[in-house]
Amino acid sequence: MNQTKINKYNRSVSIIGVGCTPFMYTVDNPETDGLTEGEMFGYAALKAMEDAGVNPQDVDYYFHGQASPLNGSNYLTPNIQIGNWFGMKGKGSIHHSEACCTGYLAIEQAVNAVASGKYNCVLTGAVEFGDSTPSPADSVETPKHPYKRDKMTMDKFLKTTSWLYDRTYTRSLMAGQELIYDDAAEWYVRTRGITAEQMNDTLNWMCINNRRNASVNPLAIERKTYESLAEEAGMTLDEYMNSAFNPRMGDFLRAGGIELKCDGAAAAIVCATEMIPQIAKNLKHKPIEVLGIGSAACEATTPHFEVRATEEAVRQVYELTGLTGEDLDLFYANDFIITSHLVSAEIAGYLPYGEGWKYICEGRTAWDGDRPINSNGGRTSFGHAHAASGLADMYECCKQIWGECGDHQVKIQPKTAMLRGYGGAQNVAAVVVRRIDD
Amino acid sequence: MSIKLEKVVEQFYLNLEEGKIMGRKCPKCGNVEFPPVYACNACGNLETEWYEISGKAKMHSIVMPAALSSKPEYKNLGKFAYGEVELEEGTRLNAVVRGINKKKRTELQDQLPVNCHASIFQREGGFKTVVFDLDEA
Secondary structure: OOOOOOOOOOOOEEEEEEEEOOOEOHHHOOOOOOOOHHHHHHHHHHHHHHHHOOOHHHOOEEEEEOOOHHHHHOOOOOOOOOHHHHOOOOOEEEEEOOHHHHHHHHHHHHHHHHHOOOOOEEEEEEEEEOOEEEOOOOOOOOOOOOOOEEEOOHHHHHHHHHHHOOOOOHHHHOOOOOOOOOHHHHHHHHHHOOOHHHHHHHHHHHHHHHHHHHHOOOOOOOOOOHHHHHHHOOOOHHHHHOOOOOOEOOOOOEHHHEOOEOEEEEEEEEEEHHHHHHHOOOOOOOOEEEEEEEEEEOOOOOOOHHHHHHHHHHHHHHHHHOOOHHHOOEEEEOOOEOHHHHHHHHHOOOOOOOOHHHHHHOOOOOOOOOOOEOOOOHHHHHOEOHHHHHHHHHHHHHHHHOOOOHHHOOOOOOOEEEEEEEEOOOEEEEEEEEEOOO | OOOOOOOHHHHHHHHHHOOOOEEEEOOOOOOEEOOOOOOOOOOOOOOOEEEEOOOEEEEOOOEOOOOOOOOHHHHHHOOEEEEEEEEOOOOEEEEEEEOOOHHHHHHHHHHOOEEEEEEEEEOOOOOEEEEEEEOOO
């Protein structure tokens, strides 16, 4: 497979503030039903500015991510429509979409823009209505209500996911788009020599751990632990996880290992480290430097596309930084198919080769374990507002590194972290960040 | 050769109608691109040439279809699985392999890779595509 050597940035770039909405089903709650794109993105953007100690006039440019703006917002240029909401009227902006990888590449683009020297301070944000569409939801051509939205059914959502795959060959060949659910699990079982039953347990424990993490995170969409659900059903945890409450939906995958698609927004302020004293005079935190971002993409006809792209992205960023998995204190994986959580942490060396499944089944990757993964609850419990999820992970990562997570602060104070972005059938980013200490 | 604005996709499907499964071969390094595209992803050569694949292949992994990973129209395939398939020419791709059910998968798992061969399959949308069949099925 093709490889790329990445180089050091022309100047140091840091994240200095983050903002995030709760992840939610907006139309299900009268208090949130009717929220719009400007309100969601605007909230996250202004919270990030407040967190960074800057105001909109300190910010030179903004990046706007949304996975499916035509379907989810009836917009072609969603960035243009919302800049006024957070005081950046007249400032330059660009929209980008890389589906579920959008929020991770949102960091990539912002960092590149600042590292080049063109801008000193930028906002990068994303918003997604993954659970609803502008009303009426019949087709994108129908005139839409100014703020009312309709629930997006899973059936409709799954039809739109076909848009992620190459129309000329992949959809026709019928395999690439279907292998997303179970290919990584099959690969892990075969290459590590574990049994299908052990993989089943591992998949269940990733769900349990993600939910435990979400249960103590007020921004997460699903906070009831599997232990509580099992007790309510009069079952043991093991019985519940292998029951009709958690049905098998794939060759390996069960329902609990699939994303909770929802609505949300998140944002970050990205600043040239050398300019922080001038721009962020009210800085509240130590800057978190972006050390490097590895990138790789494998179209879905490529065998083991997630594995191969993750290997390459991780290789790039480790070669650049000289770091290894042992240097990481915290790990985030975009686990809308929960197997991602296991395979990416092992490829990154955050969990030892062939042993990661044991760490997961022993609870060591939960927020209070010694190798925490997805301390916010991940896509299966924090929720998946597609484009916004990567920046929501960055929000959580920064808050953990700053020691601001309260009831779910991880036990070993983290300094260095990797975020493994994944999505868009399939784009991968390996983002490595580290707190700058005095 | 010279770089051409060429309807490779249309030609691929027209060839299937005539019973030919075509890839594109790199004149510089011999890598075969399948399904066919303009450039070589192995050596970076800017051009490739039409090449009829032998159809001989090996299946390296097996994933069974399930509720999430199937569609009603796939019933026309009969029993099948998804997996990594390596063409005799060395190209690897994700593909459908017919002739596998859960029982067969259990038998085959310890024998991987297993031999298979390319077949032309009529899709419901009015076009043909490529699937593979187990040699022993």
